[in-house]
Amino acid sequence: MGKELYLGIMSGTSLDGVDTVIMDFSQTSPQMIACGFTAMPDELRKSLADLCLRGEATLLELGELDNRLGHLYAQSVKDLLLSSGVSATDIRAIGCHGQTVWHSPQGRHPFTMQIGDANVIAALTGITTVADFRRKDMAYGGQGAPLVPAFHQALFADPQQLTVVLNMGGISNISILQTGEPTRGYDTGPGNVLLDAWIERHQGRAYDKDAQWARQGQINPSLLQHLLAEPFLAQAAPKSTGRELFSLAWLLTQLESFPDVTPVDVQATLVEFTATTIRDELLKLPATQQSKVLLACGGGAKNPLLMARLQDMLADWTLGTTTASGLDIDYVEAAAFAWLAHQRIHNLPGNVPAVTGATKAVPLGVIYPAD
Numbered sequence: 001m002g003k004e005l006y007l008g009i010m011s012g013t014s015l016d017g018v019d020t021v022i023m024d025f026s027q028t029s030p031q032m033i034a035c036g037f038t039a040m041p042d043e044l045r046k047s048l049a050d051l052c053l054r055g056e057a058t059l060l061e062l063g064e065l066d067n068r069l070g071h072l073y074a075q076s077v078k079d080l081l082l083s084s085g086v087s088a089t090d091i092r093a094i095g096c097h098g099q100t101v102w103h104s105p106q107g108r109h110p111f112t113m114q115i116g117d118a119n120v121i122a123a124l125t126g127i128t129t130v131a132d133f134r135r136k137d138m139a140y141g142g143q144g145a146p147l148v149p150a151f152h153q154a155l156f157a158d159p160q161q162l163t164v165v166l167n168m169g170g171i172s173n174i175s176i177l178q179t180g181e182p183t184r185g186y187d188t189g190p191g192n193v194l195l196d197a198w199i200e201r202h203q204g205r206a207y208d209k210d211a212q213w214a215r216q217g218q219i220n221p222s223l224l225q226h227l228l229a230e231p232f233l234a235q236a237a238p239k240s241t242g243r244e245l246f247s248l249a250w251l252l253t254q255l256e257s258f259p260d261v262t263p264v265d266v267q268a269t270l271v272e273f274t275a276t277t278i279r280d281e282l283l284k285l286p287a288t289q290q291s292k293v294l295l296a297c298g299g300g301a302k303n304p305l306l307m308a309r310l311q312d313m314l315a316d317w318t319l320g321t322t323t324a325s326g327l328d329i330d331y332v333e334a335a336a337f338a339w340l341a342h343q344r345i346h347n348l349p350g351n352v353p354a355v356t357g358a359t360k361a362v363p364l365g366v367i368y369p370a371d
Contacts, residue, residue, distance in 0.1 A: 005033065005086065006345075007127070008331075008338030009073050009096040011116075013170020013243055014192050014299060015045045016206060018072060019334040020080040022091070025342045030155060034084035035331045038076040044068060051101055052243040062101075062115070069099055070120030077125045094129040095341025095365070096121060097333070103242040105143040111135075112144045118368040130341040130365040137351045142358030145240035149175035149185030149355045151336040156325055157183075161291045164282065165322065167332060168192065168300025171242055172278055175355075176285065182354040186237035189230075189277035190246045191300045194270050197248040202263045211305035217268030223258050227273045233280070238357040274300070275309040282314060297322040297329040340364055 004026040010019045017040045022033040040048075047065060051057050057065075073096055081088055098114030105112065118131035134144035152165040152175040165175040170193035175185040192207065199208045208214055232241055255266065282294070294317045300306055301321050311319045323329050343350040349361035 003090070004342070005091050006338040006342045007077060007080070007091050007094045008334040008336065008341070009076065009094060009121075010334035010337055011040070011069075011073075011097070011099050012298075012333065013100065014196055014207075015040055015048055015099075015170075016299070018076045019331055020076050021331045021334040021338060022080065022084060022086055023335050023338040023342075025339065029326075030335070030339065032327060032331065032335060034080060034086060035328060035334070036076065036080040036083060037330070038072065038079060041072070044072070048099060048101070053247055053249060055102060055244060066115040066117050067120060069115055070117030071124070073116050074121045074124035077121065077127070088126050091127050093341045093345050093367075094121060094125065094127050095133075095337035095339070095344075096129055096131045097133065097337045098131055100242055102244055103145065103240065104244065105138060105145070105240055110138055112138060118366070122368045122370045126370050128345075128370050129368045130344045131368065132366040133337070133340055133350065133364045136362055136364050137356050137358045140358040140360055140362060142351060142353070142356030143238050143240045144356065146173045146175070146185050146187060146355065147340060147351060147364065148173070148333060148336040149183050150350065150352045151339045152185070153177055153183045153352075154339070155327060156295060156322070158293070161293050162285070162288050163293045163295060164285075165332075166278060166294055166296045167298045168274070168296060168303075168306070169298040169333065170196075171246065172274065172298075172300065173240075174278070174281060178288070179290075183352050184237065185352070185355045187240045188281045189233055189241070190270075190274055191298060192303075193243060193246050194248075194251050195267065195274070195303075198251065198263070198267055198270060201248065207299070208267065208303075211271065211303050213264060214267045214271045214305055217262070217264035217266070219272045220258070220261050220265050220269045223254075223261055223266070223269050224272055224276070226257065227254055227269070228276060233277055238355060271303070271306050272309060275306055275313060278310060279313040282317070292317045294319050295322050295325055296320070297327075297332040299330075301329045
């Protein structure tokens with residue numbers, strides 16, 4: 001049996017850049033063939049962050065951003081093919097998540113919007129592209145998120161243990177993999193989005209490398225409890241969120257009652273806030289005699305302070321990363337969208353109703369042929 005190669009593209013809530021990965025799905029266990037990263041051009045990143053913050057744009061603005069992202073995604077594909085030596089003709093399809101600019105699953109008229117013109121990607125790469133993964137799930141009553149738990153199930157489930165895959169991108173989400181139980185998963189709250197926004201505001205840096213700044217601060221217990229009162233955190237699953245809630249504007253509103261907390265102490269408190277929201281969800285899981293393993297991935301898995309706090313809070317869990325289990329922490333989400341493209345091309349379900357709340361399992365994504 002020959003290789004069945006799919007290419008996944010992911011640009012997440014953090015807006016730092018574009019992850020690309022080539023996956024082989026011809027074997028029982030999917031294999032990563034190559035991976036790459038393309039930094040988000042600074043002006044484009046700022047435009048997208050501003051759009052997500054404002055929640056509004058002219059049609060001209062939105063259309064041009066859609067086109068520019070399509071070109072960025074296409075170039076990232078070309079760069080990965082060149083560096084890996086894989087030919088475009090060997091790729092069955094591209095799975096592109098697109099850039100989420102608004103996610104509103106609970107509104108009067110639920111919708112989600114990802115931009116990054118898939119027509120441009122298909123035309124410039126010569127590869128059939130699958131995109132717009134979330135809206136079919138929402139059409140069947142689901143949240144449209146998270147979509148990665150089914151992929152996590154295929155890769156990381158172990159009948160001998162309870163495994164939770166924790167993705168800490170801009171937003172944190174968990175996939176709960178337990179023998180004899182349906183796969184579950186949902187967003188727990190912020191990951192890096194508030195930490196990144198706060199350090200950019202005060203120090204002009206895109207992120208707090210190795211938590212160097214946060215380590216200099218002190219946790220403010222009163223502020224922490226105030227942040228933990230956010231209603232989203234008390235919602236029952238299925239649930240999903242994004243920058244439309246956890247934004248710099250949200251944080252500044254919370255801080256209005258705490259004018260004397262220094263910026264560095266806010267950063268330290270935000271690390272504790274992220275760790276606490278994750279811990280609180282894991283403590284809700286039913287007691288089990290199985291060993292409990294937490295596999296972290298995403299940018300937050302590289303934050304040593306956040307990882308240390310999680311280990312301190314979850315002493316009865318074994319904390320590791322997906323890298324140790326065979327898939328690099330930076331490319332799990334991109335690999336998931338390669339898998340979702342595979343599912344769509346083969347007309348197989350890509351969602352898990354128990355995760356998203358949809359009424360049925362369906363293939364996800366719209367196919368954009370290369371010609």
